Amino acid sequence: MSSTTILIVIAAVVVVIIVAVIARSRRANDGVDSFRRQIDALSPEARRPVVDQVQNAAGRHPADEHDDDGDGDADDGDPDDEDGVRGT
Numbered sequence: 165m166s167s168t169t170i171l172i173v174i175a176a177v178v179v180v181i182i183v184a185v186i187a188r189s190r191r192a193n194d195g196v197d198s199f200r201r202q203i204d205a206l207s208p209e210a211r212r213p214v215v216d217q218v219q220n221a222a223g224r225h226p227a228d229e230h231d232d233d234g235d236g237d238a239d240d241g242d243p244d245d246e247d248g249v250r251g252t
Contacts, residue, residue, distance in 0.1 A: 204210055
């Protein structure tokens, strides 16, 4: 083998190693980015447009109803649950 052929083979091996390292680091970052996107999708701010769409499709208007206590019904000052049973 001539010295030129050896240099070409060494250069090709170095290029393959560099490409493998870059591909591996990108894959690791993509996994972290994917996890972050999934966690962000669970946030209340991210869910708000979907909740509003569902409420509008059901004929409810979120601006007219407020669920301050988180029991799933609009707060109208009545402490009864959705089924009308008090204190359950």
